[in-house]
Amino acid sequence: MTDAPLPRLTLVLGGARSGKSRYAEELVLRADPPWTYVATAEALDDEMRERIAHHRDRRGADWHTLDAPLDLLGAIGGLPGAALIDCLTLWLSNVMFAGRDVEVESERLLAALGSAPGPLVVVSNEVGLGIVPETPLGRAFRDAQGRLNQRVAAAADRVVFMAAGLPLSLK
Amino acid sequence: MTDAPLPRLTLVLGGARSGKSRYAEELVLRADPPWTYVATAEALDDEMRERIAHHRDRRGADWHTLDAPLDLLGAIGGLPGAALIDCLTLWLSNVMFAGRDVEVESERLLAALGSAPGPLVVVSNEVGLGIVPETPLGRAFRDAQGRLNQRVAAAADRVVFMAAGLPLSLK
Protein backbone atom coordinates (compact mmCIF):
# COMPACT_ATOMS: atom_id res chain seq x y z
CA MET A 1 0.00 0.00 0.00
CA THR A 2 1.37 3.41 -0.94
CA ASP A 3 0.86 6.50 1.19
CA ALA A 4 -0.99 8.36 -1.54
CA PRO A 5 -3.92 10.45 -0.29
CA LEU A 6 -7.33 8.80 -0.48
CA PRO A 7 -9.11 9.70 -3.74
CA ARG A 8 -12.81 10.53 -3.98
CA LEU A 9 -13.94 6.99 -4.83
CA THR A 10 -12.08 3.69 -4.39
CA LEU A 11 -13.50 0.25 -5.25
CA VAL A 12 -12.08 -2.73 -3.38
CA LEU A 13 -13.11 -5.82 -5.32
CA GLY A 14 -12.41 -9.45 -4.47
CA GLY A 15 -13.62 -12.84 -3.44
CA ALA A 16 -15.06 -14.01 -0.14
CA ARG A 17 -12.50 -13.91 2.68
CA SER A 18 -9.94 -12.16 0.52
CA GLY A 19 -9.22 -9.42 3.04
CA LYS A 20 -11.36 -6.77 1.29
CA SER A 21 -12.87 -5.21 4.43
CA ARG A 22 -9.59 -5.05 6.31
CA TYR A 23 -7.79 -3.44 3.39
CA ALA A 24 -10.65 -1.00 2.83
CA GLU A 25 -10.55 0.00 6.51
CA GLU A 26 -6.84 0.74 6.26
CA LEU A 27 -7.53 2.95 3.26
CA VAL A 28 -10.23 4.95 5.06
CA LEU A 29 -7.93 5.50 8.06
CA ARG A 30 -5.65 7.53 5.79
CA ALA A 31 -8.31 10.24 5.67
CA ASP A 32 -8.94 12.57 8.62
CA PRO A 33 -11.58 11.39 11.12
CA PRO A 34 -14.52 11.04 11.60
CA TRP A 35 -14.75 7.67 9.88
CA THR A 36 -18.10 6.09 9.12
CA TYR A 37 -18.71 2.42 8.54
CA VAL A 38 -21.82 2.04 6.36
CA ALA A 39 -23.05 -1.50 6.96
CA THR A 40 -25.36 -3.14 4.44
CA ALA A 41 -25.53 -6.44 6.30
CA GLU A 42 -28.70 -7.45 8.10
CA ALA A 43 -28.36 -9.75 11.10
CA LEU A 44 -31.00 -12.20 9.93
CA ASP A 45 -29.39 -15.34 11.35
CA ASP A 46 -26.63 -16.42 13.70
CA GLU A 47 -24.10 -16.81 10.89
CA MET A 48 -24.58 -13.14 9.90
CA ARG A 49 -24.71 -11.90 13.49
CA GLU A 50 -21.35 -13.53 14.14
CA ARG A 51 -19.77 -11.99 11.05
CA ILE A 52 -21.08 -8.53 11.86
CA ALA A 53 -19.80 -8.73 15.43
CA HIS A 54 -16.41 -9.98 14.23
CA HIS A 55 -16.00 -7.03 11.85
CA ARG A 56 -17.23 -4.52 14.45
CA ASP A 57 -14.80 -5.76 17.08
CA ARG A 58 -11.91 -5.41 14.68
CA ARG A 59 -12.66 -1.81 13.78
CA GLY A 60 -12.82 -0.65 17.39
CA ALA A 61 -14.59 2.33 18.93
CA ASP A 62 -13.20 5.06 16.66
CA TRP A 63 -15.69 4.30 13.93
CA HIS A 64 -19.27 5.49 13.71
CA THR A 65 -21.53 2.76 12.32
CA LEU A 66 -24.51 3.42 10.08
CA ASP A 67 -26.87 0.59 9.14
CA ALA A 68 -28.11 0.92 5.57
CA PRO A 69 -29.27 -2.42 4.19
CA LEU A 70 -31.36 -0.71 1.49
CA ASP A 71 -31.18 3.08 1.81
CA LEU A 72 -27.54 3.41 0.87
CA LEU A 73 -28.35 6.64 -0.93
CA GLY A 74 -29.73 8.39 2.13
CA ALA A 75 -26.75 7.19 4.15
CA ILE A 76 -24.21 8.52 1.64
CA GLY A 77 -25.85 11.94 1.47
CA GLY A 78 -25.55 12.47 5.21
CA LEU A 79 -21.96 11.32 5.77
CA PRO A 80 -19.79 13.61 7.94
CA GLY A 81 -16.53 12.63 6.21
CA ALA A 82 -14.63 9.61 4.90
CA ALA A 83 -16.59 6.38 4.82
CA LEU A 84 -16.40 2.69 4.06
CA ILE A 85 -19.40 1.09 2.36
CA ASP A 86 -19.35 -2.63 3.18
CA CYS A 87 -20.60 -4.00 0.88
CA LEU A 88 -22.33 -3.59 -2.49
CA THR A 89 -22.91 -7.34 -2.75
CA LEU A 90 -25.16 -7.46 0.30
CA TRP A 91 -26.85 -4.23 -0.76
CA LEU A 92 -27.59 -5.67 -4.22
CA SER A 93 -28.87 -8.84 -2.62
CA ASN A 94 -31.15 -6.78 -0.35
CA VAL A 95 -32.42 -4.75 -3.34
CA MET A 96 -33.24 -7.88 -5.31
CA PHE A 97 -34.81 -9.62 -2.31
CA ALA A 98 -37.02 -6.56 -1.68
CA GLY A 99 -38.25 -6.76 -5.27
CA ARG A 100 -36.89 -3.34 -6.23
CA ASP A 101 -35.73 -2.47 -9.76
CA VAL A 102 -31.97 -3.16 -9.85
CA GLU A 103 -31.39 -0.87 -12.82
CA VAL A 104 -33.13 2.11 -11.19
CA GLU A 105 -31.46 1.55 -7.83
CA SER A 106 -28.04 1.19 -9.47
CA GLU A 107 -28.48 4.48 -11.34
CA ARG A 108 -29.42 6.23 -8.11
CA LEU A 109 -26.50 4.64 -6.26
CA LEU A 110 -24.03 5.82 -8.90
CA ALA A 111 -25.40 9.35 -8.60
CA ALA A 112 -25.07 9.20 -4.81
CA LEU A 113 -21.47 7.92 -5.00
CA GLY A 114 -20.64 10.87 -7.24
CA SER A 115 -22.02 13.44 -4.81
CA ALA A 116 -20.63 12.13 -1.51
CA PRO A 117 -19.24 14.86 0.78
CA GLY A 118 -16.05 12.96 1.65
CA PRO A 119 -13.86 10.21 0.18
CA LEU A 120 -15.55 6.82 -0.14
CA VAL A 121 -14.13 3.31 -0.16
CA VAL A 122 -16.61 0.79 -1.51
CA VAL A 123 -16.27 -2.97 -1.05
CA SER A 124 -17.79 -5.40 -3.55
CA ASN A 125 -17.52 -9.08 -4.41
CA GLU A 126 -16.45 -10.53 -7.71
CA VAL A 127 -18.83 -13.49 -8.11
CA GLY A 128 -18.54 -14.45 -11.79
CA LEU A 129 -15.47 -16.69 -11.78
CA GLY A 130 -17.08 -20.03 -10.99
CA ILE A 131 -19.10 -22.31 -13.26
CA VAL A 132 -22.54 -21.13 -14.40
CA PRO A 133 -24.90 -21.07 -11.38
CA GLU A 134 -27.59 -23.73 -11.54
CA THR A 135 -30.56 -21.51 -10.69
CA PRO A 136 -32.01 -18.57 -12.68
CA LEU A 137 -31.77 -16.46 -9.51
CA GLY A 138 -28.09 -17.37 -9.16
CA ARG A 139 -27.43 -16.35 -12.75
CA ALA A 140 -29.45 -13.14 -12.40
CA PHE A 141 -27.52 -12.17 -9.28
CA ARG A 142 -24.17 -12.95 -10.86
CA ASP A 143 -25.04 -10.82 -13.89
CA ALA A 144 -26.41 -7.90 -11.87
CA GLN A 145 -23.32 -7.93 -9.63
CA GLY A 146 -20.98 -7.99 -12.60
CA ARG A 147 -22.76 -5.07 -14.26
CA LEU A 148 -22.79 -3.06 -11.04
CA ASN A 149 -19.08 -3.70 -10.47
CA GLN A 150 -18.30 -2.49 -13.99
CA ARG A 151 -20.24 0.73 -13.47
CA VAL A 152 -18.73 1.51 -10.08
CA ALA A 153 -15.26 0.67 -11.41
CA ALA A 154 -15.78 3.03 -14.35
CA ALA A 155 -16.73 5.84 -11.93
CA ALA A 156 -13.95 5.07 -9.43
CA ASP A 157 -10.62 6.84 -9.27
CA ARG A 158 -8.94 3.70 -8.03
CA VAL A 159 -9.83 -0.01 -8.22
CA VAL A 160 -8.02 -2.81 -6.41
CA PHE A 161 -8.54 -6.54 -6.70
CA MET A 162 -7.84 -8.50 -3.51
CA ALA A 163 -6.58 -12.09 -3.33
CA ALA A 164 -5.32 -13.75 -0.15
CA GLY A 165 -5.21 -10.36 1.58
CA LEU A 166 -2.98 -8.81 -1.08
CA PRO A 167 -4.05 -5.91 -3.32
CA LEU A 168 -3.58 -5.87 -7.07
CA SER A 169 -4.09 -2.52 -8.77
CA LEU A 170 -6.63 -2.55 -11.61
CA LYS A 171 -6.94 1.22 -11.96
CA MET B 1 -5.48 0.18 -23.26
CA THR B 2 -2.39 1.05 -25.25
CA ASP B 3 -2.45 1.88 -28.96
CA ALA B 4 -0.18 -1.03 -29.87
CA PRO B 5 -1.13 -2.80 -33.12
CA LEU B 6 -3.26 -5.92 -32.71
CA PRO B 7 -1.10 -9.05 -32.56
CA ARG B 8 -1.97 -12.33 -34.32
CA LEU B 9 -3.74 -13.90 -31.33
CA THR B 10 -5.13 -12.23 -28.18
CA LEU B 11 -6.96 -14.06 -25.38
CA VAL B 12 -9.40 -12.03 -23.28
CA LEU B 13 -10.10 -14.05 -20.15
CA GLY B 14 -12.43 -13.20 -17.30
CA GLY B 15 -15.55 -13.88 -15.31
CA ALA B 16 -19.18 -13.49 -16.28
CA ARG B 17 -20.17 -9.84 -16.85
CA SER B 18 -16.59 -8.67 -16.50
CA GLY B 19 -16.63 -6.63 -19.71
CA LYS B 20 -14.75 -9.23 -21.81
CA SER B 21 -16.81 -8.84 -25.01
CA ARG B 22 -16.77 -5.06 -24.96
CA TYR B 23 -13.02 -4.92 -24.41
CA ALA B 24 -12.41 -7.56 -27.10
CA GLU B 25 -14.52 -5.54 -29.56
CA GLU B 26 -12.44 -2.45 -28.88
CA LEU B 27 -9.30 -4.46 -29.59
CA VAL B 28 -10.60 -5.76 -32.93
CA LEU B 29 -11.57 -2.23 -34.01
CA ARG B 30 -7.87 -1.33 -33.97
CA ALA B 31 -7.37 -3.55 -37.01
CA ASP B 32 -8.49 -2.47 -40.49
CA PRO B 33 -12.04 -3.53 -41.48
CA PRO B 34 -13.76 -5.82 -42.34
CA TRP B 35 -14.46 -7.05 -38.80
CA THR B 36 -16.12 -10.38 -38.20
CA TYR B 37 -17.95 -11.39 -35.07
CA VAL B 38 -17.83 -15.18 -34.75
CA ALA B 39 -20.72 -16.10 -32.46
CA THR B 40 -20.70 -19.46 -30.69
CA ALA B 41 -23.96 -18.81 -28.83
CA GLU B 42 -27.11 -20.67 -29.81
CA ALA B 43 -30.43 -18.97 -29.14
CA LEU B 44 -31.96 -21.98 -27.40
CA ASP B 45 -34.08 -20.02 -24.94
CA ASP B 46 -35.27 -16.50 -24.19
CA GLU B 47 -32.40 -15.79 -21.81
CA MET B 48 -29.86 -16.52 -24.57
CA ARG B 49 -31.88 -14.73 -27.26
CA GLU B 50 -31.88 -11.61 -25.13
CA ARG B 51 -28.12 -11.75 -24.52
CA ILE B 52 -27.35 -12.29 -28.20
CA ALA B 53 -29.57 -9.36 -29.24
CA HIS B 54 -28.00 -7.14 -26.58
CA HIS B 55 -24.48 -7.85 -27.84
CA ARG B 56 -25.50 -7.47 -31.49
CA ASP B 57 -27.12 -4.08 -30.89
CA ARG B 58 -24.01 -2.81 -29.17
CA ARG B 59 -21.68 -3.75 -32.02
CA GLY B 60 -23.76 -1.99 -34.65
CA ALA B 61 -23.96 -2.57 -38.40
CA ASP B 62 -20.25 -2.39 -39.20
CA TRP B 63 -19.68 -5.97 -38.13
CA HIS B 64 -20.29 -9.08 -40.14
CA THR B 65 -21.67 -11.87 -37.94
CA LEU B 66 -20.87 -15.53 -38.43
CA ASP B 67 -22.70 -18.17 -36.38
CA ALA B 68 -20.42 -21.04 -35.45
CA PRO B 69 -21.71 -22.90 -32.42
CA LEU B 70 -19.64 -26.00 -33.29
CA ASP B 71 -17.72 -25.49 -36.53
CA LEU B 72 -15.37 -22.82 -35.24
CA LEU B 73 -12.60 -24.29 -37.37
CA GLY B 74 -14.43 -23.81 -40.65
CA ALA B 75 -15.38 -20.28 -39.62
CA ILE B 76 -11.78 -19.33 -38.78
CA GLY B 77 -10.44 -20.65 -42.07
CA GLY B 78 -12.76 -18.46 -44.12
CA LEU B 79 -12.35 -15.16 -42.28
CA PRO B 80 -11.83 -12.08 -44.48
CA GLY B 81 -9.78 -10.19 -41.85
CA ALA B 82 -9.70 -9.40 -38.15
CA ALA B 83 -12.22 -11.28 -36.02
CA LEU B 84 -13.61 -11.68 -32.55
CA ILE B 85 -14.46 -15.20 -31.37
CA ASP B 86 -17.08 -14.92 -28.64
CA CYS B 87 -16.66 -17.24 -26.85
CA LEU B 88 -14.67 -20.41 -26.21
CA THR B 89 -16.77 -21.23 -23.17
CA LEU B 90 -19.97 -21.60 -25.15
CA TRP B 91 -18.11 -23.44 -27.91
CA LEU B 92 -16.67 -25.92 -25.38
CA SER B 93 -20.11 -26.35 -23.85
CA ASN B 94 -21.56 -27.05 -27.33
CA VAL B 95 -18.77 -29.56 -28.07
CA MET B 96 -19.38 -31.42 -24.82
CA PHE B 97 -23.16 -31.33 -25.23
CA ALA B 98 -22.83 -32.74 -28.77
CA GLY B 99 -20.82 -35.64 -27.37
CA ARG B 100 -17.68 -34.80 -29.35
CA ASP B 101 -14.16 -35.55 -28.11
CA VAL B 102 -12.94 -32.43 -26.31
CA GLU B 103 -9.28 -33.33 -26.69
CA VAL B 104 -9.54 -33.86 -30.45
CA GLU B 105 -11.63 -30.72 -30.98
CA SER B 106 -9.24 -28.64 -28.86
CA GLU B 107 -6.23 -29.82 -30.90
CA ARG B 108 -8.02 -28.88 -34.12
CA LEU B 109 -9.05 -25.51 -32.69
CA LEU B 110 -5.48 -24.68 -31.71
CA ALA B 111 -4.31 -25.52 -35.23
CA ALA B 112 -7.04 -23.31 -36.71
CA LEU B 113 -6.14 -20.39 -34.42
CA GLY B 114 -2.56 -20.67 -35.61
CA SER B 115 -3.47 -20.49 -39.29
CA ALA B 116 -6.05 -17.68 -39.25
CA PRO B 117 -5.67 -15.17 -42.12
CA GLY B 118 -6.06 -12.09 -39.91
CA PRO B 119 -5.61 -11.11 -36.26
CA LEU B 120 -7.92 -12.89 -33.81
CA VAL B 121 -9.26 -11.85 -30.43
CA VAL B 122 -10.65 -14.79 -28.50
CA VAL B 123 -12.92 -14.44 -25.46
CA SER B 124 -13.06 -17.15 -22.80
CA ASN B 125 -14.34 -17.53 -19.25
CA GLU B 126 -12.28 -18.37 -16.21
CA VAL B 127 -14.60 -20.75 -14.32
CA GLY B 128 -12.32 -22.44 -11.75
CA LEU B 129 -12.32 -19.90 -8.93
CA GLY B 130 -15.39 -21.06 -7.00
CA ILE B 131 -15.77 -24.04 -4.72
CA VAL B 132 -15.68 -27.52 -6.26
CA PRO B 133 -18.81 -28.01 -8.43
CA GLU B 134 -21.25 -30.54 -7.00
CA THR B 135 -21.86 -32.53 -10.17
CA PRO B 136 -19.38 -34.66 -12.17
CA LEU B 137 -20.43 -32.72 -15.30
CA GLY B 138 -19.71 -29.44 -13.54
CA ARG B 139 -16.24 -30.66 -12.56
CA ALA B 140 -15.56 -32.05 -16.03
CA PHE B 141 -16.52 -28.76 -17.64
CA ARG B 142 -14.44 -26.72 -15.22
CA ASP B 143 -11.41 -28.92 -15.90
CA ALA B 144 -11.84 -28.92 -19.67
CA GLN B 145 -12.23 -25.12 -19.69
CA GLY B 146 -9.15 -24.64 -17.56
CA ARG B 147 -7.04 -26.87 -19.80
CA LEU B 148 -8.31 -25.14 -22.95
CA ASN B 149 -7.58 -21.71 -21.50
CA GLN B 150 -4.02 -22.78 -20.67
CA ARG B 151 -3.42 -24.02 -24.20
CA VAL B 152 -4.86 -20.95 -25.91
CA ALA B 153 -2.95 -18.70 -23.50
CA ALA B 154 0.30 -20.52 -24.32
CA ALA B 155 -0.31 -19.98 -28.05
CA ALA B 156 -1.44 -16.35 -27.66
CA ASP B 157 0.76 -13.32 -28.15
CA ARG B 158 -1.20 -11.41 -25.55
CA VAL B 159 -3.46 -12.45 -22.66
CA VAL B 160 -5.59 -10.09 -20.57
CA PHE B 161 -7.64 -10.89 -17.49
CA MET B 162 -10.77 -8.76 -17.07
CA ALA B 163 -12.36 -7.74 -13.77
CA ALA B 164 -15.10 -5.12 -13.44
CA GLY B 165 -14.47 -3.98 -17.00
CA LEU B 166 -10.77 -3.34 -16.40
CA PRO B 167 -7.97 -5.27 -18.12
CA LEU B 168 -5.00 -6.78 -16.32
CA SER B 169 -2.12 -7.91 -18.51
CA LEU B 170 -1.07 -11.55 -17.99
CA LYS B 171 1.13 -11.82 -21.08
Added chain:
Amino acid sequence: MTDAPLPRLTLVLGGARSGKSRYAEELVLRADPPWTYVATAEALDDEMRERIAHHRDRRGADWHTLDAPLDLLGAIGGLPGAALIDCLTLWLSNVMFAGRDVEVESERLLAALGSAPGPLVVVSNEVGLGIVPETPLGRAFRDAQGRLNQRVAAAADRVVFMAAGLPLSLK
Protein backbone atom coordinates in the same frame (compact mmCIF):
# COMPACT_ATOMS: atom_id res chain seq x y z
CA MET C 1 9.42 -16.42 -14.69
CA THR C 2 12.58 -14.72 -13.49
CA ASP C 3 15.73 -16.63 -12.52
CA ALA C 4 15.72 -15.28 -8.96
CA PRO C 5 16.72 -17.85 -6.34
CA LEU C 6 13.85 -19.62 -4.60
CA PRO C 7 12.88 -17.84 -1.36
CA ARG C 8 12.02 -19.63 1.87
CA LEU C 9 8.25 -19.70 1.29
CA THR C 10 6.31 -19.21 -1.95
CA LEU C 11 2.53 -19.43 -2.27
CA VAL C 12 1.12 -20.35 -5.68
CA LEU C 13 -2.56 -19.45 -5.63
CA GLY C 14 -5.12 -19.95 -8.38
CA GLY C 15 -8.21 -21.64 -9.70
CA ALA C 16 -8.75 -25.24 -10.74
CA ARG C 17 -6.74 -26.20 -13.83
CA SER C 18 -4.90 -22.89 -13.83
CA GLY C 19 -1.44 -24.47 -14.10
CA LYS C 20 -0.59 -24.05 -10.40
CA SER C 21 1.13 -27.43 -9.91
CA ARG C 22 3.20 -27.20 -13.07
CA TYR C 23 4.38 -23.70 -12.25
CA ALA C 24 5.15 -24.68 -8.66
CA GLU C 25 7.21 -27.64 -9.89
CA GLU C 26 9.26 -25.37 -12.11
CA LEU C 27 9.94 -23.13 -9.12
CA VAL C 28 11.13 -26.03 -6.93
CA LEU C 29 13.49 -27.23 -9.68
CA ARG C 30 15.43 -24.00 -9.31
CA ALA C 31 16.64 -25.22 -5.93
CA ASP C 32 19.32 -27.90 -5.60
CA PRO C 33 18.01 -31.50 -5.38
CA PRO C 34 16.68 -33.52 -3.64
CA TRP C 35 13.16 -32.38 -4.42
CA THR C 36 10.21 -33.67 -2.45
CA TYR C 37 6.63 -33.69 -3.59
CA VAL C 38 4.36 -33.59 -0.53
CA ALA C 39 1.01 -34.94 -1.71
CA THR C 40 -2.12 -34.19 0.29
CA ALA C 41 -4.43 -36.01 -2.12
CA GLU C 42 -5.99 -39.29 -1.11
CA ALA C 43 -6.88 -41.74 -3.87
CA LEU C 44 -10.42 -42.32 -2.65
CA ASP C 45 -12.03 -42.77 -6.06
CA ASP C 46 -11.11 -43.27 -9.70
CA GLU C 47 -11.31 -39.55 -10.48
CA MET C 48 -8.67 -38.82 -7.81
CA ARG C 49 -6.51 -41.83 -8.72
CA GLU C 50 -6.36 -40.62 -12.28
CA ARG C 51 -5.38 -37.09 -11.28
CA ILE C 52 -2.67 -38.31 -8.92
CA ALA C 53 -1.20 -40.61 -11.57
CA HIS C 54 -1.30 -37.80 -14.15
CA HIS C 55 0.66 -35.46 -11.88
CA ARG C 56 3.14 -38.17 -10.87
CA ASP C 57 3.89 -39.09 -14.48
CA ARG C 58 4.58 -35.48 -15.35
CA ARG C 59 7.08 -34.97 -12.55
CA GLY C 60 9.15 -38.03 -13.47
CA ALA C 61 11.50 -40.13 -11.36
CA ASP C 62 13.68 -37.33 -9.96
CA TRP C 63 11.15 -36.45 -7.29
CA HIS C 64 10.66 -38.17 -3.97
CA THR C 65 6.97 -38.37 -3.07
CA LEU C 66 5.63 -38.10 0.45
CA ASP C 67 1.96 -38.75 1.16
CA ALA C 68 0.62 -36.45 3.86
CA PRO C 69 -3.15 -36.09 3.62
CA LEU C 70 -3.37 -34.91 7.25
CA ASP C 71 0.05 -34.89 8.90
CA LEU C 72 1.51 -32.11 6.82
CA LEU C 73 3.39 -30.90 9.90
CA GLY C 74 5.30 -34.12 10.40
CA ALA C 75 6.10 -34.23 6.71
CA ILE C 76 7.48 -30.67 6.65
CA GLY C 77 9.72 -31.26 9.68
CA GLY C 78 11.47 -34.19 8.02
CA LEU C 79 12.10 -32.75 4.57
CA PRO C 80 15.62 -33.27 3.16
CA GLY C 81 15.55 -30.07 1.05
CA ALA C 82 13.30 -28.08 -1.26
CA ALA C 83 9.71 -29.24 -1.44
CA LEU C 84 6.38 -28.67 -3.11
CA ILE C 85 3.25 -28.97 -0.98
CA ASP C 86 0.34 -29.81 -3.29
CA CYS C 87 -2.07 -28.65 -2.03
CA LEU C 88 -3.48 -26.78 0.97
CA THR C 89 -7.00 -27.06 -0.39
CA LEU C 90 -7.06 -30.84 -0.19
CA TRP C 91 -5.29 -30.73 3.18
CA LEU C 92 -7.92 -28.33 4.54
CA SER C 93 -10.67 -30.52 3.14
CA ASN C 94 -9.10 -33.57 4.83
CA VAL C 95 -8.79 -31.67 8.14
CA MET C 96 -12.45 -30.62 8.05
CA PHE C 97 -13.63 -34.07 6.96
CA ALA C 98 -11.68 -35.67 9.81
CA GLY C 99 -13.48 -33.36 12.24
CA ARG C 100 -10.30 -31.65 13.44
CA ASP C 101 -10.19 -28.03 14.62
CA VAL C 102 -9.31 -25.92 11.57
CA GLU C 103 -8.03 -23.02 13.67
CA VAL C 104 -5.66 -25.20 15.72
CA GLU C 105 -4.42 -27.10 12.67
CA SER C 106 -3.86 -23.87 10.75
CA GLU C 107 -1.79 -22.40 13.60
CA ARG C 108 0.35 -25.53 13.70
CA LEU C 109 0.73 -25.52 9.92
CA LEU C 110 1.90 -21.91 9.92
CA ALA C 111 4.50 -22.75 12.57
CA ALA C 112 5.69 -25.75 10.53
CA LEU C 113 5.97 -23.66 7.35
CA GLY C 114 8.14 -21.21 9.25
CA SER C 115 10.57 -23.86 10.48
CA ALA C 116 11.05 -25.91 7.30
CA PRO C 117 14.67 -26.93 6.63
CA GLY C 118 14.59 -25.97 2.93
CA PRO C 119 12.65 -23.69 0.60
CA LEU C 120 8.95 -24.51 0.26
CA VAL C 121 6.50 -23.87 -2.55
CA VAL C 122 2.90 -24.22 -1.42
CA VAL C 123 -0.04 -24.60 -3.79
CA SER C 124 -3.53 -23.48 -2.79
CA ASN C 125 -6.85 -22.79 -4.48
CA GLU C 126 -8.71 -19.52 -4.51
CA VAL C 127 -12.34 -20.65 -4.09
CA GLY C 128 -14.20 -17.46 -3.14
CA LEU C 129 -14.88 -15.89 -6.54
CA GLY C 130 -18.16 -17.62 -7.41
CA ILE C 131 -21.63 -16.93 -6.07
CA VAL C 132 -22.38 -17.82 -2.45
CA PRO C 133 -22.32 -21.63 -2.06
CA GLU C 134 -25.75 -23.13 -1.38
CA THR C 135 -24.76 -25.36 1.54
CA PRO C 136 -23.47 -24.35 5.00
CA LEU C 137 -20.54 -26.75 4.48
CA GLY C 138 -19.73 -25.07 1.17
CA ARG C 139 -19.74 -21.65 2.83
CA ALA C 140 -17.68 -22.89 5.78
CA PHE C 141 -15.08 -24.38 3.47
CA ARG C 142 -14.89 -21.26 1.33
CA ASP C 143 -14.39 -19.11 4.42
CA ALA C 144 -11.79 -21.40 5.99
CA GLN C 145 -9.85 -21.58 2.72
CA GLY C 146 -9.90 -17.82 2.32
CA ARG C 147 -8.62 -17.27 5.85
CA LEU C 148 -5.89 -19.88 5.45
CA ASN C 149 -4.77 -18.34 2.15
CA GLN C 150 -4.53 -14.92 3.80
CA ARG C 151 -2.38 -16.28 6.62
CA VAL C 152 -0.02 -18.22 4.38
CA ALA C 153 0.22 -15.25 2.02
CA ALA C 154 1.12 -12.97 4.94
CA ALA C 155 3.91 -15.38 5.97
CA ALA C 156 5.15 -15.97 2.41
CA ASP C 157 8.08 -14.19 0.80
CA ARG C 158 6.43 -14.44 -2.58
CA VAL C 159 2.83 -14.95 -3.73
CA VAL C 160 1.74 -15.60 -7.32
CA PHE C 161 -1.78 -15.81 -8.71
CA MET C 162 -2.18 -18.19 -11.67
CA ALA C 163 -4.68 -17.83 -14.51
CA ALA C 164 -4.59 -19.87 -17.72
CA GLY C 165 -1.09 -21.10 -16.84
CA LEU C 166 0.30 -17.58 -16.48
CA PRO C 167 1.65 -16.16 -13.21
CA LEU C 168 0.68 -12.77 -11.83
CA SER C 169 2.82 -11.47 -8.99
CA LEU C 170 0.87 -10.48 -5.85
CA LYS C 171 3.89 -10.18 -3.53
